[in-house]
Amino acid sequence: MTYIAKPKFHHPGLPKNELGYTHRDYEGKISTLCAGCGHDSITAAIIEACFQLSIEPHRVAKISGIGCSSKTPDYFLGNSHGFNSVHGRMPSVLTGANLANRDLIYLGVSGDGDSASIGFGQFAHSIRRGVNMTYIVENNGVYGLTKGQFSATADRGSKSKRGVVNSDNAIDLAAMALQLGASFVARSFSGDKTQLVPIVEAAIRHKGAAFIDVISPCVAFNNHAGSTKSFDYVREHNEAVNRLDIITGRAPIHIEQAPGTVQMVEQHDGTRLALRKLDADYDAHDRLAAMAFLQKHAAKGQVVTGLLYVDPEADDLHSHLNTVDAALNTLEAKDLCPGQSALDKINAALR
Amino acid sequence: MPAASPISSVNDFVVRFANVNGSGSASANELFARSILRHGVPVSPRNIFPSNIQGLPTWYEVRVTEDGHLGARGGVDMMVAMNPQTWDKDVASIEPGGYLFYDSTKPMPSSKFRDDISVIGVPLTAITNSTYTDPRQRQLFKNIIYLGALSALFEMDAKLIEQLIGEQYKGKEKLLSSNVHALHLGRDWALQNLKCPIGLRVRKADKVGDRIFVEGNSAAALGAVYGGASVCAWYPITPSSSLADAFTSHCKRLRHDPATGKAKYAIVQGEDELASIGIVIGAGWNGARAFTATSGPGISLMQEFIGLSYFAEIPAVIMNVQRAGPSTGMPTRTQQCDVISCAYASHGDTKHPLLFPEDPAEAFDMAAQCFDLAERLQTTIFLMLDLDIGMNHRLSRPFKWDDSKQLDRGKVMTAAMLDDGRDFGRYLDVDGDGIPYRTYPGTHPTKGSFFTRGTSRDRYARYTEEGPAYQDNMQRLLRKFETAKDLVPRPLQANAGKPTKYGVIYYGSTTPAMDEAIGMLEARGHQLDRLRVRAFPFHSSVPNFIADHDFVYVVEQNRDAQLRSLIVNECGIDPVRLVPILHYDGTPITARFIAKAIGDHLDQLKVTPLRKVGA
Ligand SMILES: Cc1ncc(C[n+]2csc(CCOP(=O)(O)OP(=O)(O)O)c2C)c(N)n1
Numbered sequence A: 001m002t003y004i005a006k007p008k009f010h011h012p013g014l015p016k017n018e019l020g021y022t023h024r025d026y027e028g029k030i031s032t033l034c035a036g037c038g039h040d041s042i043t044a045a046i047i048e049a050c051f052q053l054s055i056e057p058h059r060v061a062k063i064s065g066i067g068c069s070s071k072t073p074d075y076f077l078g079n080s081h082g083f084n085s086v087h088g089r090m091p092s093v094l095t096g097a098n099l100a101n102r103d104l105i106y107l108g109v110s111g112d113g114d115s116a117s118i119g120f121g122q123f124a125h126s127i128r129r130g131v132n133m134t135y136i137v138e139n140n141g142v143y144g145l146t147k148g149q150f151s152a153t154a155d156r157g158s159k160s161k162r163g164v165v166n167s168d169n170a171i172d173l174a175a176m177a178l179q180l181g182a183s184f185v186a187r188s189f190s191g192d193k194t195q196l197v198p199i200v201e202a203a204i205r206h207k208g209a210a211f212i213d214v215i216s217p218c219v220a221f222n223n224h225a226g227s228t229k230s231f232d233y234v235r236e237h238n239e240a241v242n243r244l245d246i247i248t249g250r251a252p253i254h255i256e257q258a259p260g261t262v263q264m265v266e267q268h269d270g271t272r273l274a275l276r277k278l279d280a281d282y283d284a285h286d287r288l289a290a291m292a293f294l295q296k297h298a299a300k301g302q303v304v305t306g307l308l309y310v311d312p313e314a315d316d317l318h319s320h321l322n323t324v325d326a327a328l329n330t331l332e333a334k335d336l337c338p339g340q341s342a343l344d345k346i347n348a349a350l351r
Numbered sequence B: 001m002p003a004a005s006p007i008s009s010v011n012d013f014v015v016r017f018a019n020v021n022g023s024g025s026a027s028a029n030e031l032f033a034r035s036i037l038r039h040g041v042p043v044s045p046r047n048i049f050p051s052n053i054q055g056l057p058t059w060y061e062v063r064v065t066e067d068g069h070l071g072a073r074g075g076v077d078m079m080v081a082m083n084p085q086t087w088d089k090d091v092a093s094i095e096p097g098g099y100l101f102y103d104s105t106k107p108m109p110s111s112k113f114r115d116d117i118s119v120i121g122v123p124l125t126a127i128t129n130s131t132y133t134d135p136r137q138r139q140l141f142k143n144i145i146y147l148g149a150l151s152a153l154f155e156m157d158a159k160l161i162e163q164l165i166g167e168q169y170k171g172k173e174k175l176l177s178s179n180v181h182a183l184h185l186g187r188d189w190a191l192q193n194l195k196c197p198i199g200l201r202v203r204k205a206d207k208v209g210d211r212i213f214v215e216g217n218s219a220a221a222l223g224a225v226y227g228g229a230s231v232c233a234w235y236p237i238t239p240s241s242s243l244a245d246a247f248t249s250h251c252k253r254l255r256h257d258p259a260t261g262k263a264k265y266a267i268v269q270g271e272d273e274l275a276s277i278g279i280v281i282g283a284g285w286n287g288a289r290a291f292t293a294t295s296g297p298g299i300s301l302m303q304e305f306i307g308l309s310y311f312a313e314i315p316a317v318i319m320n321v322q323r324a325g326p327s328t329g330m331p332t333r334t335q336q337c338d339v340i341s342c343a344y345a346s347h348g349d350t351k352h353p354l355l356f357p358e359d360p361a362e363a364f365d366m367a368a369q370c371f372d373l374a375e376r377l378q379t380t381i382f383l384m385l386d387l388d389i390g391m392n393h394r395l396s397r398p399f400k401w402d403d404s405k406q407l408d409r410g411k412v413m414t415a416a417m418l419d420d421g422r423d424f425g426r427y428l429d430v431d432g433d434g435i436p437y438r439t440y441p442g443t444h445p446t447k448g449s450f451f452t453r454g455t456s457r458d459r460y461a462r463y464t465e466e467g468p469a470y471q472d473n474m475q476r477l478l479r480k481f482e483t484a485k486d487l488v489p490r491p492l493q494a495n496a497g498k499p500t501k502y503g504v505i506y507y508g509s510t511t512p513a514m515d516e517a518i519g520m521l522e523a524r525g526h527q528l529d530r531l532r533v534r535a536f537p538f539h540s541s542v543p544n545f546i547a548d549h550d551f552v553y554v555v556e557q558n559r560d561a562q563l564r565s566l567i568v569n570e571c572g573i574d575p576v577r578l579v580p581i582l583h584y585d586g587t588p589i590t591a592r593f594i595a596k597a598i599g600d601h602l603d604q605l606k607v608t609p610l611r612k613v614g615a
């Protein structure tokens, strides 16, 4: 039952972040998802990322559509406002929320059904508008909540639990996001926390539309032989282009022994992303190359993961609209209402 | 020889311009309407246009009405027939004894005319072509030339028209003088070659006062500015697009920070109506005042979100500029056909407040009020405009604003209140009015956050699928709707001069025609008490009014008597007590139509008195 809040014992030994918060302060209700569901690992990664970034939990707005994936915002950041909105419409609700208050952090959580089918249009348009957000798709290739129908990200030829073979082409949301102009595009795997956590951190710090496609096996309906979104399949076919470390003002947190070359990317807010490249010829600044790279590997049946593209100089919808620095929801009558004197002039011009 | 004598009327007639869409006639025709206003004589103009941009017929009708009847009258006293395509129908529509004004450059066979009307030919093309060589100029000035000729025929004061042209082209001397020149070309030709004036005349009066001349869509958009809307999301659809356009231009003028030049608003053209309402709901959830403007098909698409706004109690404002039915064509005609679809929009048990403005001034007031109501009631509020109000210039009382007025942000629990230990339950009815407190996202580090979902939660927004919790919440929503009855604009009642057993209910753009019809009915010996409904849910004065009369007519512009159904349903009224009077051919309702429909009905009821001997 999700209304049972987790007991909050603050063990004195629990590690604290810069704000003095522990992990516990970033947790939410107890998950009602199936044990082993990939979505729960993503929840854990979001909690970890927010803890590491020392975000004030209540300064995050969590917005989702409808689906198992879209239920997860109840399971992290219990002190944030959350909105489990309408199937496929998280992007528009998030866009509106973001317009109302540019000062919060917007976390959009969606599923592959939510984003690649019913909400494909909203996915596309929120990204092309450059809404400042972290848009996470928990991608299991099926409709979990409605019991296992294929979604539009299911690979052609993959087999459902009932043995049906999917004959439709798959939509690659990361490739779409690149094409649509997302200024941050990544793909990861729910089972790869080391890769996923810094990606979520970097996406949150990114100013602009940050999109993350996270392959997230559905243990109930899509983790069998013949599925291309199962734990085993993804582990075997994962082609990581890089490992990411995020360096904020403080000491680097994740730097382990870095194999291969390391490329530093500095974002707007001063955070630096250290890209430890596994694939020597991968350049995360080149949108066209990223698109080609994805296609090339998809043809070989490989799932490319890592930070695929970032434009550290990106701006967002608010810059395009030239809105005031203050959050629109803080403006008062004196800011918004021009008063009778302006009306007198308007009246005079209408005679 | 004319069978009917020529119509003779001062300051009371209807001129209709039949033009080709895209020929630049619109601004000349509007200039005509405005110049009559400058004579102190009220006018009521209407566009009748197709949904094409260029090439198809379009009409502009000006009712000149010293008595100030701003509804459509019906019938045409003078046709300015500038479109060969619609000639036959246009000529046929002229009242007997009326006038036909046409371009006589090319001779027309006599079979093309009628002998019971006066025919006035002006060689417009010939005059234009001998003066201008540029094809664009020819087209534009031809319109001004016919305006000049009409000014002579109607005995209008040319100075007043020149003044208007002067205001329009202030600072553009060349355009100004060439327009004035064209005006006099037509006027002088008419004065020299025609018998001026004709029977229809404009005479100076003092009947306009301080009223303004404005379109309802522009007024509603201005109301949104004054009501504090800071987020607008919309998707183009006639007849509502001009509302969003007007909001954009009002904001450009009124809502930029003078120091930084930055915008105190955000306007997004959504990819569709689903996105538009989604953006509005997201912004409303997050504490900004947000609205969308749309029309019937958009309302259909927004259904799911409207229900979410009802259940999750999120403020939203939808301005619905109603039009007739789906597809293109008829939809650029007016109707009041979305009353039911808005009142009960969405799945589940839902109902939503509707506001019915009668004209631009009220559209301004109510548009602003919608935002207070939306935040006070935490739900979607509909402003029910229609094409007739929205897209026509209407003479209207000037806009007024009380500078001491503050925005009513409704029940919002702040960080300070939470720190004071106030109990926060998102769906808790603390005041007994059905309205709970909300918190904005980001308010407090540890208190007041909640998870928003459509249903399945208790008073503290905790997840539950228990039936009683669901019912408890639904009952509270009903209490909230009760509260709304006293918050929305009250109906306005006007009683007949003499006591009567009959009443009439009407709303929105029907108002001017209804007001005029009352006079016509009185002349026929029928007295009616009137109630103008201005909002749903209905205030108790609506059922009371019905109870006070034997029966009540409900006049509306749709086929299914939608407001009547709503009254029957919501007020538990016996349907036989409400007689529907319905007009729904896409043209605006007229006083003539109402007076005939009600008058005939009342005549039939009249018990014929026993003939008095010798009478
Ligand atoms: C308008 C509408 N249509 C259908 C549904 C039913 N529905 C609920 S969740 C869902 C699919 C969810 O799939 P996905 O987004 O992939 O989430 P998952 O459960 O797989 O995480 C559907 C079709 C709905 N809630 N609303």
Ligand code: SF4
Residues within 6 Å of the ligand: A032, A033, A034, A036, A037, A038, A039, A068, A069, A140, A144, A145, A217, A218, A219, A220, A221
């Ligand atoms: S059905 Fe699948 S997606 Fe839904 S909770 Fe279970 S494992 Fe996760």
Ligand SMILES: [Mg+2]
Residues within 6 Å of the ligand: A067, A069, A111, A112, A113, A138, A139, A140, A141, A142, A143, A144, A151
């Ligand atoms: Mg899914």
